[in-house]
Amino acid sequence: MHPAIEQTKQWLAEIVIGLNFCPFAKKEFVNDTIHYHVSSAGRIEPALEALMAQCQYLSEHDELETSLVIFSTGFRQFERYLDLLDYANELLVDSGYEGIFQLASFHPDYCFEGEDIDDAANYTNRSPYPTIHLIREASMERVLAVYQQPEAIPENNIALAHEKGATYFKNVLKRIKKQ
Template sequence: MSSIHPAILKTQAWLEQVIIGLNFCPFAKKEFVNNTIDYHVCAQRKLEQALETVIARCHYLQQHDEIETSLVIFSLGFRDFEDYLDLVDYANQLLVDSGFEGVFQLASFHPEYCFEGESPLDAANYTNRSPLPTLHIIREDSLARVLAVYQNPEQIPDNNIALAQDKGNNFFKQLLANIHQKHE
């Protein structure tokens, strides 16, 4: 039996099978293989404590140059997508208020992710659907470096949407269900 938290195992499986496996993020494989991703499970259900965790992970990244990025995985809270969106808004503002604007940025992933104005049934939403609510803290300098050498980075979202729609809802539902079942 693994001593790694099930939320981390689910997130790692999702990264490997979806984000890297389908090349949704062409920059993820290097960090995954090099083990430079900080996985942090947050069991907080309350907004204030969750925000404290996000800022603590920013400070952690600031103090650990060998770690490229951090995934804050909410194992218990923020299951409601609207509550999660509130968390994202407050977390983005907290980055600004804490002096991290231009240093870090957030990417958001949620099991019920739905792009604004789109149908929840659109398979394109799976480009941002994860096993658990997750905030990805990204170093802006690192992102700028990889985008500068990647050909046509602006096409990544459109390519991901097209691939997700080609694969379809059932593919992703089954994949995520398998991840949950395997790592319960």
């Protein structure tokens, strides 16, 4: 298994699932319905090609719930990653995947607009590698329909991140990356 996949799985287990940042992730993680794709793309065009290939792959594999496109070497600069994300969202629409898939974004240097770079809340979206998460919209709609107060998830995550503190997250990510 590629080290980027191993480290991403560890991050999912410890942070995303362990802290319940995404209350829907555990089921898919345990059921092994998450597809992991590592891309070494460092330029926008090949990265978008990899993303579209994953959309096609998910379309052909109903047994998989979601896909994580992990950029193992490229898009280390957060601003460059945000450019990729903008293009990726446009391409979803242009390729006819709007309403089928949506994107969630994670990056080692993720920073919410208007927040301080060291704010612990940023760790709700910080990951070992730049990663784009492809989510099936129909599945998301189904789980949100039965989940009480889904709008509170981001607020709860930010509160927990502040409670844990940035140092906690820095240490976990540092340890994961050393493995």
